[in-house]
Amino acid sequence: MSERTLIIIKPDGLQRRLAGEIIARFEKKGLKIAAAKLMQVTPELAKKHYAVHKDKYFFDRVVKYISSGPVMVLVLEGEKVIEITRKMMGATFGYDAEAGTIRGDFGTSQTFNLIHGSDSPQSAEYEIGLYFKPDEILDYKMPDAEWV
Numbered sequence: 001m002s003e004r005t006l007i008i009i010k011p012d013g014l015q016r017r018l019a020g021e022i023i024a025r026f027e028k029k030g031l032k033i034a035a036a037k038l039m040q041v042t043p044e045l046a047k048k049h050y051a052v053h054k055d056k057y058f059f060d061r062v063v064k065y066i067s068s069g070p071v072m073v074l075v076l077e078g079e080k081v082i083e084i085t086r087k088m089m090g091a092t093f094g095y096d097a098e099a100g101t102i103r104g105d106f107g108t109s110q111t112f113n114l115i116h117g118s119d120s121p122q123s124a125e126y127e128i129g130l131y132f133k134p135d136e137i138l139d140y141k142m143p144d145a146e147w148v
Contacts, residue, residue, distance in 0.1 A: 001079070002077055002078060002079060002081075003077070003078070003079075003080070003081050003082060003121060003124070004034060004075055004076065004077045004081065004124055004125075004128060004137075005075070005076050005077075005081045005082045005085055005117055005118045005124045005128075006073070006074070006075060006116070006117070006118045006124055006127040006128045006131065007026070007073070007074040007075075007076055007085060007115065007116065007117050007118075008066070008071050008072070008073050008074075008115065008116040008117075009022055009023075009071060009072040009073075009074075009114070009115055010065070010066060010071055010112070010113070010114055010115060010116060011065070011066070011068045011069030011070065011071060011112075012109070012112040012113075012114055013072075013106075013114040013115055014069065014070050014071060014072060015069055016106070016114075018106055018114065019072045021106075022102055022114070022115060023072075023074070025088060025102065026074075026076055026085065026088070029084065029088065030078060030144070030147075030148030031076045031077065031078040031081055031084065031085070032076065032077045032078055032140075032142050033074055033075070033076060033077075034075040034076065034077045034137050034138055034139070035073075035074065035075035035132050035136050035137045035138065036072065036073070036074045036075075037072075037073050037131075037132075037136075038070055038071075038072055038073075039070065039071060039073060039131075040067070040069070040070055040071070041066050041067045041071055042067060043063055043064075043067045045067075045130060045131075046062070046063040046066045046067045047063055048130055049066070049127065049130055050062050050063060050066075052123075061111070065111070065112065066116075073131045073132075075128055075132060075137050078148070082117070082118055082119070082120065082121065082124060085117045086117055086119065087101070088101060088102060089101060089102050089103055089115050089117050090102060090103035090104045091103060091104075092113055093107070093109070093110055093113055094106065094107025094108045094109055094113065094114075095107075095108050095109075095110070102114060102115055103115070
């Protein structure tokens with residue numbers, strides 16, 4: 001059964017010109033892009049996005065970080081898309097992430113980690129609703145779907 005996830009290529013990923021490479025990895029894996037937009041996350045939206053962390057020491061830092069510059073927001077779709085994208089992203093910080101993952105190949109920072117991906121179907125549904133209206137998410141068939 002197909003599921004959806006929210007992916008955000010964060011300000012450091014965009015400013016380092018990695019968006020195309022990151023998106024290409026997901027496409028080559030066989031995942032479908034159901035929605036995409038370039039946008040600036042406001043501090044208000046960032047606070048909603050990270051609301052589950054509002055009482056944690058890093059809350060203000062992540063709100064500032066995600067709203068510091070443009071981001072590319074995507075809805076990806078596919079079988080086990082959440083599990084797949086989380087493996088492809090790698091450990092939260094680049095210095096811990098395995099080679100071959102997005103963070104392992106492109107990141108070393110303890111603060112900036114290039115990309116966000118939903119961690120559960122529930123968070124995916126919530127997060128997608130923050131960034132996209134239902135009519136902005138496309139439902140279409142991929143010609144290679146039976147092979148992936």
